[in-house]
Amino acid sequence: MVLTQKELHDALSGRHGAAVQAQLDRAAVGIAGLGGLGSHIAVSLARLGVGRLVLVDFDVVDVTNLNRQHYTMKDIGIPKTLALLEQLEAINPYLNYETYTERIIPANAARLFAGCDVVCEAFDRPDQKAMLIETLLEQQPKTPIVSGSGMAGFGSANAIRTERRFGRLYLCGDGMSDVSDGLGLMAPRVAVCAAHQAAMTLRLLLGEHEP
Amino acid sequence: MKVNGQTQPCPALLTVQALVQSRGLDPQRVAVEKNGHIIPRSRFAEETLCDADTVEIVQFVGGG
Numbered sequence: 001m002v003l004t005q006k007e008l009h010d011a012l013s014g015r016h017g018a019a020v021q022a023q024l025d026r027a028a029v030g031i032a033g034l035g036g037l038g039s040h041i042a043v044s045l046a047r048l049g050v051g052r053l054v055l056v057d058f059d060v061v062d063v064t065n066l067n068r069q070h071y072t073m074k075d076i077g078i079p080k081t082l083a084l085l086e087q088l089e090a091i092n093p094y095l096n097y098e099t100y101t102e103r104i105i106p107a108n109a110a111r112l113f114a115g116c117d118v119v120c121e122a123f124d125r126p127d128q129k130a131m132l133i134e135t136l137l138e139q140q141p142k143t144p145i146v147s148g149s150g151m152a153g154f155g156s157a158n159a160i161r162t163e164r165r166f167g168r169l170y171l172c173g174d175g176m177s178d179v180s181d182g183l184g185l186m187a188p189r190v191a192v193c194a195a196h197q198a199a200m201t202l203r204l205l206l207g208e209h210e211p
Numbered sequence: 212m213k214v215n216g217q218t219q220p221c222p223a224l225l226t227v228q229a230l231v232q233s234r235g236l237d238p239q240r241v242a243v244e245k246n247g248h249i250i251p252r253s254r255f256a257e258e259t260l261c262d263a264d265t266v267e268i269v270q271f272v273g274g275g
Contacts, residue, residue: 037275126240126271130252133242133271137249150272165269166244179274190275 005094012049020206021049027205028052030113031120032104032132034080035059036185037148038122039070040194041201046088048202052096053088055081056112058103068187104132110139118201121147122194124179133169143168144209146200150174151193153183160192162200162211170204170211172196213265221262228255231268241270 003011013021027050031038034057045053061075061083075083081099088097100112109132113119119136123129129147136145150173151160159174173193177183200211212221214230227250231238243250244267250258260266 033275035275122275124273124275126237126273129271130240130242133269134249134251137242137244138251147271148275150274152272152274166242166249166267167247169242169269171269173272175272177274178272183274185274 002093008092008094009049016048023206024049025051027118028054028116029118029120029201029205030054030056030116031122032056032109032113033122033124033128034069034084035065035122035124036068036187036190037151037194037197038120039080039084040191041120041122041198042084042088043070043091044195044198045201046091046095048198049092049095050205052098052115054098054100054113054116055084056100056102056104057081058101068185068190104128106131106135109135113140113143116143118204119143119145120197120201121145122197126178137166137169144170144204146170146172146197146204148172148193148197150177151189152177152179152181152185153189154186155189157189157192160189160196162196164209164211170197170200172200212260212262215266215268221260221264225260226256227258227260227266230260230266231255234268236268236270241268243268 029050031042057080060079061071071083079101081101085099121132149171163171227243
């Protein structure tokens with residue numbers, strides 16, 4: 001069954017409230033990295049009906065991703081942008097999805113995420129997180145950034161929280177559990193962290209600036 | 212100067228790089244703000260600090 005745009009929009013407005021939905025319709029969010037964090041963030045934001053999603057990842061789906069990322073076996077070998085787009089279009093085909101299958105570097109970050117109200121940092125490597133955040137904070141002087149930092153292992157999910165730093169940087173995670181300490185990334189805490197990022201993004205889109 | 216909300220003395224000609232390293236942090240994994248402005252990592256070694264400065268350092272943890 002395929003709903004018309006009006007039927008789906010009416011259903012979202014019914015659940016979220018018409019005024020909230022109108023704000024989400026107009027919103028644009030960028031997601032940098034479509035792994036365990038980014039794929040789940042994108043699904044949440046598509047379910048919310050965020051009007052424009054900019055999805056960027058250079059990589060293809062790999063067997064090692066299936067323990068925590070929002071992909072399935074049939075996606076292995078396919079660019080994450082395309083595999084995710086297929087899922088998002090099945091959730092809500094009426095949103096404006098922009099996909100870029102390329103590496104994010106200081107020279108292209110501001111261009112890729114131009115016009116985004118919020119950017120979610122969802123990279124894996126800490127040096128890449130630092131690179132993107134310093135680049136966007138410098139080159140996009142107003143855009144809030146919602147970042148994931150510290151979600152490996154099977155420690156308490158309650159340790160994952162959202163903290164505001166630098167005025168417009170929001171850090172989600174426990175700030176400590178590092179993959180380089182030999183901790184594996186596992187589905188539950190990665191999904192909790194992604195949900196924190198999606199929840200903070202939603203709050204920012206609706207004018208709430210505190211975690 | 213104030214670092215992450217705590218006041219500490221600032222030695223003469225202290226650079227951002229030296230401050231980050233003195234706290235046992237990896238300069239490649241941090242973002243630093245000085246007086247509300249982001250300091251790119253390429254400038255850590257030359258950017259000096261003084262007692263009047265407010266510095267915020269965030270260290271990122273891998274995984275995503």
